[in-house]
Amino acid sequence: MTAGTVFFTGGAGFIGMHVLPLLLDRGYRVRLFDNMSRGDRARVEELTATGQVELVEKDVRYGGAVREAVRGCSHVIHFATVSINKSTADPHESIDINMVGNNNVFAAAADEGVRRLVFASTASVYGDPSRLPMHEDDPLDPLTPYCISKRAGEDLLRFYERRQGLSWNALRFFNVYGPGQRIEAYYTSVINHFLDRLTNGLPPVIDGRGEQSMDFVHVTDLARAVVAALESERAGLPINIGTGIDTTIAQLAKILIDAVGAEVEPRFNPRDVLVSRRAADIRRAREVLGWEPAVSVREGMTALVDARLGR
Structure with a gap:
C-alpha cells in the first residue's frame, strides 16, 4: 500500500527534483503538475517511466485543470511560482500566476479534503529584517510582487483552514x-x-x-524539510528553513x-x-x-x- 498520492505543482524544477526521490522512497506516488517552462523534461521522463510519477503538463492559473488533477490526491506540495526577478519586471504576470494559482491550488485542496498541504513561501516576506536571527513571529514587510504573493498565500491558507479545516505548513525558504x-x-x-x-x-x-x-541552505537539506512538513504532527504554521x-x-x-x-x-x-x-x-523547524x-x-x-x- 502506498503512503498516498502527492499533487506537486512546480515539482519539475530545481528543488522539486530533489524532493521527488525522497517522496518515492517513502512510498508516495506523485502527480506532477507543471507547465514545464523551467522543468527538467529529461529527468521527468525518467521518473514517469517508473510508473510512480505522472506528469500533468498544465498551468496553475486554470482552476478547472487544477481541481481535476487534485482529485484523488492525499497530499499537496505547492511550488509553482514566478521568480522574484520576473515579478518586478512583470508584476501583472506575477500576480496572475502566484495569487490566482495559489488560490486555485488551496481551494481545490480544501474541497478535496487532502491530509496536508505544504506551501513554498520565502524568507523575503520579512523584507529588510530589524533583527537577527529572523523569527517567524517577526513583522513582515514584503517588498516585491513575488514576496507579497507569498505573504498573501500564507494568509489564504489560514482562510481555508478556518473555513474548511485545511491542514498546511508554509516553509519560508532562505537562500537555497x-x-x-x-x-x-x-x-x-x-x-x-x-x-x-x-x-x-x-x-x-x-x-x-x-x-x-x-x-545559504543546501537543497538536499531543504528537500528533507519539505517531506518532514508533509508528515509532521503539528500544522498551520509558517516555518523558517535555513541554517x-x-x-x-x-x-x-x-x-x-x-x-x-x-x-x-x-x-x-x-x-x-x-x-x-x-x-x-530555526528553532521552530527543530521543534515542529x-x-x-x-x-x-x-x-x-x-x-x-x-x-x-x-x-
Missing part, C-alpha cells in the same frame, strides 16, 4: 543553492559570478566591504577561493552598498519538523565547485 540550480537564479548569481572569475584566474570583485550576508548562519559575501568569496584552490585575494570595489543581512531562527540542516556552507559550496570543475 545546490546541484541542478539554474545559473541565473536570483541569490546564486553572486556564487556564479565569483566562480566565473575564479575559474578564469581572476579574483572575485566585491562591492563595498562584503558585509551583506545571506543564509541560522549568516554568511557574508566576503566569507563566501573566501570559501569559493579555497574550494577552487586559487591563489588570489578578493578585490573590493569601494562604494556605498545597502548592507542587508539574513539569518534564520524534527529537522536540522546537515550540510555546512563550506561543504556544500566545495561540492558545487568540484562538480563544476569535474573533480
